[in-house]
Amino acid sequence: MMRIAIAGSGGLAHFIAYYIHEETRHETLFLSRIPKPQLAAQGHQVQVVDYNDPESLLFALRGIDTVISTVTGPPQLQLIRAAVQIGVRRFAPAEFDGPPSLRPNPDPLDRGQAAALAWLAHHRNSIQSTVFVCGILYERFQQGGLAQSRIGLSSGVAGEGDYIMDIRNMSAQVPVWMADNSYATVCLTAAHDVGRFVAKAIDLPQWPAELRMCGERVTVNTLVQLVQQLKGTTFNPIQWHNPASLRSALILAVSQHDVPEQWRLQNLIATSAGRFDFVQPNLNAQFPAIQPLRFDDWLSRNWELQ
Missing domain, CATH: 3.40.50.720 (NAD(P)-binding Rossmann-like Domain)
Known part of the structure; x- marks a missing residue:
């Protein structure tokens, strides 16, 4: 012990x-x-x-x-x-x-x-x-945002609707494309699954430089389409972004001294740069008995869409 x-x-x-x-x-x-x-x-x-x-x-x-x-x-x-x-x-x-x-x-x-x-x-x-890598927490998209779970309170994107989609009001700023015009992809994990994987990692005899876990890996475009399907309505307004349009929006936010918008845009820029995408989640492979919660199931429960 x-x-x-x-x-x-x-x-x-x-x-x-x-x-x-x-x-x-x-x-x-x-x-x-x-x-x-x-x-x-x-x-x-x-x-x-x-x-x-x-x-x-x-x-x-x-x-x-x-x-x-x-x-x-x-x-x-x-x-x-x-x-x-x-x-x-x-x-x-x-x-x-x-x-x-x-x-x-x-x-x-x-x-x-x-x-x-x-x-x-x-x-x-x-x-x-070791570094525990989990990508984007599902809880960014929950009612009340990350702050509802008292996570990431100093991140600048802890509020409901601060990242990509405001699901309550169905508005969105979507970093859909990367610099090469391919779709941006993200890995997402529920916070409780992070807890499960971390608990299992405690007993590993050696820790590698990174311990990766992933609940679901999807393109941002697919993520948006999934939410629209589950909600039964479309995002309106919705802005589709590439890295260039996000940088332009950031320049405007800086000129207007809009710090909250700067934080939101920096997170979208990071998404379009592929910062939250990875492969070979070694914790998933090490502990196959842990079946992470699917994003659509989690979203349906959180927003009572079933």
Whole structure:
């Protein structure tokens, strides 16, 4: 039995902790900036930490084998430093996105991930690490958006309708084409399936550089058509974009100092560049008993379309 520290207490951390508790014999410990009596009431261990206080982190990480982080920026860097210092065996940084190799440099969507990966690479002889790659979370398209599940609150696209489709009002900005005029493709995964795969990965004897999972891989065009079919109506208005039109829209948003629109457009640009598309999801292959939820089934349940 190992002790697993989960940094953060948002929705994704909850999914991961739930499946570690239900499907493994390991203990979990939430690292939180503030007390979480509701988690304690559910039987979870919670340690309040101050990410600006190294001693607080070192105390919290005593006896911890693996850290799974859902916090970004300077707090995550401090957590990595403490984990290395106290001898934590493995660390999974807050990724849960597309493959890092597909990101531009500099990355307009970076929230400290590049620095965290650089730190872990620097300390690779002291601590093992992996990047959990899942593409786009289904929850971007749920009622209330990512924020409803308390995921990605600092991402700039956590609200309902912030990414590609506003399903409630049936409007859309669709990054349908890539630079070579082929259809843009995305990999998508439900957050609870991310939790299931991460829980299984805990017991792998070695972690490769990336552990990939995917619920469904589809073109953005197919995704839009599927939503229209399930809703029984078409998006109106709908804007079809290629990289050039998205860059033009971004220039306008910058000139108007429209920061929320800039975040939305940067995510669409990343989609049209193929950042959320990948093949060979090794976790799916490693754990074939996990049958990820299909996007159409998930959407029908979330929006009560059945």
